[in-house]
Amino acid sequence: MTKAILxxxxxxxxxxxxxxxxxxxxxxxxxxxxIKVCEVGPFQYSEREGVKGIWEWTYMPVxxxxxxxxxxxxxxxxxxxxVQHCQAWCMYYGEAEELVKKMDGQTRWSLVTVxx
Numbered sequence: 001m002t003k004a005i006l007x008x009x010x011x012x013x014x015x016x017x018x019x020x021x022x023x024x025x026x027x028x029x030x031x032x033x034x035i036k037v038c039e040v041g042p043f044q045y046s047e048r049e050g051v052k053g054i055w056e057w058t059y060m061p062v063x064x065x066x067x068x069x070x071x072x073x074x075x076x077x078x079x080x081x082x083v084q085h086c087q088a089w090c091m092y093y094g095e096a097e098e099l100v101k102k103m104d105g106q107t108r109w110s111l112v113t114v115x116x
Contacts, residue, residue, distance in 0.1 A: 004096035005091060005112050008108070009059065011089075013059065021081040021085035025070060025081040061091070061110075
């Protein structure tokens, strides 16, 4: 079975808690990340129907190649540090096939697996 992390990035507030927890557990030096919160926006849509006049400012946690999904922790039945410390409760860990079922089509999601 393939393990994965699912992020509902419509609800990410950009608090960077996942980023800090990951850097601490992996003991990464300055400038290196296991997960990096990226910011898109703010910008306003001016022409496209359905979103005209809407502002967008999105935070997207991006899992990097340094991530091993906290293999040592997950082998003990614990959550990866990023998921455990997510302040917005918008990150999930588990079997990829099960996590896909959470994707409701109403919000924006990202599902990530890592090489084993």
